[in-house]
Amino acid sequence: MDARAFFAEHGWLVVRDALPADAVEALVQACDAVCPPASYTAAEPGGPVVERIAASRAHPVLARAATDPTLARHAAEALGCRRVQLLQDTLLIKPPGAGRVAWHQDDTYTGFLEPAGSVSVRVALTDCTVESGCLHVLDGSHRWGLVGPLSILSATSVTDTLALLDGAETRDAYKNATPLLLRKGDLSVHHCLTFHGSAENRGTTARKTLILRLFDSTCTLVASRLPSPAMAAYFPTDPDGHLSHDAFPVAYDADSQELTRPTWVAESHPACPEGTARRPRGSSR
Numbered sequence: 001m002d003a004r005a006f007f008a009e010h011g012w013l014v015v016r017d018a019l020p021a022d023a024v025e026a027l028v029q030a031c032d033a034v035c036p037p038a039s040y041t042a043a044e045p046g047g048p049v050v051e052r053i054a055a056s057r058a059h060p061v062l063a064r065a066a067t068d069p070t071l072a073r074h075a076a077e078a079l080g081c082r083r084v085q086l087l088q089d090t091l092l093i094k095p096p097g098a099g100r101v102a103w104h105q106d107d108t109y110t111g112f113l114e115p116a117g118s119v120s121v122r123v124a125l126t127d128c129t130v131e132s133g134c135l136h137v138l139d140g141s142h143r144w145g146l147v148g149p150l151s152i153l154s155a156t157s158v159t160d161t162l163a164l165l166d167g168a169e170t171r172d173a174y175k176n177a178t179p180l181l182l183r184k185g186d187l188s189v190h191h192c193l194t195f196h197g198s199a200e201n202r203g204t205t206a207r208k209t210l211i212l213r214l215f216d217s218t219c220t221l222v223a224s225r226l227p228s229p230a231m232a233a234y235f236p237t238d239p240d241g242h243l244s245h246d247a248f249p250v251a252y253d254a255d256s257q258e259l260t261r262p263t264w265v266a267e268s269h270p271a272c273p274e275g276t277a278r279r280p281r282g283s284s285r
């Protein structure tokens with residue numbers, strides 16, 4: 001089964017060895033420069049997950065990776081579209097002891113795009129095991145539609161929307177949770193309607209992940225779903241409602257992209273430690 005067919009059926013996929021080893025090392029160094037390990041080694045049990053939103057603004061290697069076509073191509077293939085744009089990039093670090101990320105669908109937070117045509121591409125910067133609190137997905141849940149209300153640009157924490165299903169349905173769903181076991185350098189892709197969450201890191205080392213949220217360029221903005229008309233200024237569109245390429249850069253275009261080895265490998269890595277966000281206990285967004 002090819003990647004597109006697998007994704008259409010399951011709502012997630014895994015790509016092994018998605019990047020060359022030196023590219024992965026460059027990302028790890030960039031991650032550690034932006035979020036120095038000394039700043040999060042002492043998490044108490046159930047403590048916060050560290051999240052640095054828009055880390056690409058803090059480091060050139062992360063900036064290049066955020067729109068790297070060799071990564072974004074997996075989003076386009078999964079979605080079955082020609083072109084994808086970057087919505088957001090995030091570094092997520094789960095130090096030893098850090099707590100769970102509640103079951104949710106990303107569309108709860110990104111549902112200002114219509115149709116629901118975005119994915120998260122998650123690059124493993126460390127091995128991701130059950131012990132280190134890897135992501136779990138509910139296979140096929142992207143076909144359930146959105147569960148619960150939208151919570152766009154207003155949420156301070158991730159709400160467990162799986163709990164909104166009928167009790168028996170929720171219990172059955174948990175039984176089918178699939179752990180996405182990744183080795184360093186692998187990546188996973190999940191659909192914005194796929195239920196996912198992660199458990200506490202019971203290991204002794206931090207789990208580090210680079211997350212790129214990418215959307216099909218044919219999606220349009222539903223400005224009425226933004227919290228206020230003023231917010232539309234942050235989501236410039238063309239006359240047809242497609243988000244602008246200046247604000248949301250094209251990361252992969254099947255019609256114009258030549259795939260090459262990532263150009264950001266082996267660059268210098270200046271430290272830029274300020275502004276690290278922490279998810280409160282139970283996770284936030």
Ligand SMILES: O=C(O)CCC(=O)C(=O)O
Pocket residue numbers: 092101106120122133134135196197198209211
């Ligand atoms: O990696 C995790 O633990 C959670 C990630 C997540 O919620 C997401 O990628 O949307």
